[in-house]
Amino acid sequence: MDIEKSFIKSLIKNFKGPSFKVRFWDGEETLVGDSPAAFTLKLNEPLKMKDMTLSTTLAFGEAYMNKTFEIDGDLYFALNSILYNITHFNFDFKGLPKIFHKSSKSKQKENIASHYDIGNDFYSLWLDETLSYSCGYFKNENDSLYDAQMNKIHHILKKLNLKEGDTLLDIGCGWGALLIEATKKYKVKGVGITLSEEQVKKFNERINEEHLENFLEVKLMNYLDLEKLDKNFDAVVSVGMLEHVGRDHYPDFFKAVSSVLKDGGTFLLHYISSLIESPGDPWLKKYIFPGGVIPTLREIISLSAENNYHVLDVENLRLHYRNTLLYWYSNFNDNIEIINKKFDEKFIRMWQLYLCSCAAVFNNGICDLHQILLTKGINNSLPLTRDYMYKD
Template structure:
C-alpha cells in the first residue's frame, strides 16, 4: 500500500461516527459509520502527503476543483459532515507564507478586494437577490425569500442605528449600496458609501441616479484609512462584511478611522464574520476566495473598542441566518449554472460551489459566526433602553 493511501485511511478514522463511503483510485472501498452511507467520496488520484500535512483543506479543495475528488450526493451534506471535524485538519501556516502573508498596505488590500468583488456585476447578479446584498440575510420567518431576508437585514440594521431624519450616515464597505438607499428613502438621512471595488462603485452610482437620490447619497472609491484626514463627520457609521478584509494588524487603525469621523455620542454598527478564537484563517479560502482575509474574534474587537471609550450596547449572533443565506445563494447559483458556464470554466464553477457549501457548513457547525455589535462613542443616554423598538413595524 502506498504512503498516500495509508495516510488517507488513517485520516478517515476521524470520521468513524459518520456514515459515508470512500472509493479510492485503485477501486478499494472504505465504508465508515453504521447504516446506509449518506454520500460517497471518490478519490480519483493520490493526494500528496506533504500537501495534506501543510493544509488538509487546501489539498482537498484543490483536488475537488481539479476533479480529482468528487462527492456523490448532496455537496452541502457531505461538507457539513466532514467539516464538523475541522479541528482534526492539518494547517501549517509557516509552510504557506505566500498565503498567510502579513501585508496589509493600501495597494495590496485594494488588489485583494478587487480580486473577489470585481469578478463582475453580471456574475453576482445571477445568484444574489435583487438588492445585490452580499452579506448575511435575516430570516424573520422560515419561508422568507432571499430578497425578504436581505431587506429584513437592512431594516434590522437601520433600526439598530436609531436613525432620525436629517442625520448623516457613513457606510464603510458599502457594496452595491442598498443599505444606504433604504436609509435615505425611509429616514431621509444624508449618506456616504465608500468602497475599494470599481464594479460596486459603478453600480451604486447608477442606483443613486435611478432612485433620484443625488441630494441624499454619494459613493466614493476610498480606503477607510483615508477617513482620518478627510475632515468628514457623521452621526452614524455602519460597516457590513468589511472588517474581515482589514487584517489583524489594522484593527486598531480601523477603529481610529471610525473614531475620527463619528460624532460624540454617535452610534456605530459593526456586522462581520467572527471567530471564537483568534485565527489566521483557512488556507483554501485565503488562496482562492478571499486573499488576505482574516476573521476577527468577538472578544478582540470588543477589547479594542474599550480602548476608544466605545460602549457596547448590543451584540447579536446571526450564525444560522448565514447558513440559510449561503444555501440560498448556492441554489441560485445552480439554477443559473448554464449562464455561469458561459462566463467561467469548470474549475471556477467547482471552486465557487465548494466556497458556498463549505461556508454554509462552517457556519452550521459553529466554526465561524456572524455578529452584529452596536457601539456608542462615549455615552448616549437617548437610545431606547429595551430592544422592543427593533421588532415594531
C-alpha cells in the same frame, strides 16, 4: 500500502456523523461508519503527502477544483458532515507563508478587486435584487432571500436609531442597498466607501435611478483615508468589511471610524467572527478572500473598550448566514447554464465549494456572524430597552 492512502484512512477513521464511503484511485473502497453510506468521496488520483500535511482544506479544496477529488451525493450534506470533524484536520500555518502575508494598504485594493470585481452581471445571477452580499435576517421560515436581505437592512437601521436629517457612513458599502433604503425610509444623507470599482459603478447608477443625488454619494476609498473626507457622521455602519482589514490593522480601523464619527454617535459592526484567533483557512485565503482574516468577538470587544466605545448590543446571526449561503448556492446552480458560458469548470467548482463549505462552517459553529452596536463615548438618549430594534 500507499502512504497517501494510509494517511487518508488515518485521518477519517475517527470521523463522527453520517456514514460515508471513500473510493480510492486504485478502486479500493472503505466505509466510514456502521450504516449505509450517505455519500461517497472519490479520490481519482493520490494527493501529495506534503499538501495534506500542510493543510487538509487546501489539499482537498484544490483537488476538488481540479476534479482529482469528487463527491457523489449532496455537496452541502457531505461537506457539512466532513466539517463536523474539523478538529481532525491538519493546519501548518508556518508552512504556508505566502498565503498569510500581512495586508498592506496597497494590497487591500488588489485583494478586494480579485473577488468583488469579477463582474456585476455575475453577482446579479445569484444574489437577490438588492445585490446584498452579506448575511440575511430570516424573520420567518418562508422568507425569500430578498425578504431576508431587506429584513437585515431594516434590522440594522433600527438598531442605529436613525432620525430624519442624520448623516450615515457605510464602510464597505457594496452595491449600495443599505444606504439607499436608509435614505428612502429615514431621509438621512449618506456616504458609502468601497475599494471595488464595479460596486462604485453600480451604486452610482442606482443613485441616479432613485434620484437620490442630493442625499447619497459613493467613493472609491480605503477606510484608512476616512479622515480626508473632512466630514462627521451621526452614525457609521460596516457590514461584512472587517474581515478584509487584517488583524494588524484592527486598531487602524477603529481609529479611522473615530476620525469621522461624532461623539455619542452610533456604530453598527456586522462581521463574521471566529471562536479563537487564527490566521484563517488556507484554501479560502488563497482562492476566495486573499488577505482575509476573521476576528474573534473578544478581540473586537477589547478594542472597543480601548477606543472609548460602549457596547450596547451583541447579536449572533450564525444560522441566518447558513440559510443565506444555501440560497446563494441554489441560485448559483439555477443559473449554471449562463455561468458555464462565462467561466471555466474549475472556477465553477471553486465557487460551488466555497458557498457550500461556508454554509457548513456556519452550521457547525466553526464561525459565527456577529452584529455589535456601539456608541462613541456616552450616549444617554437611546431608548432604555431594546424593544425599538424589533418594532415594525
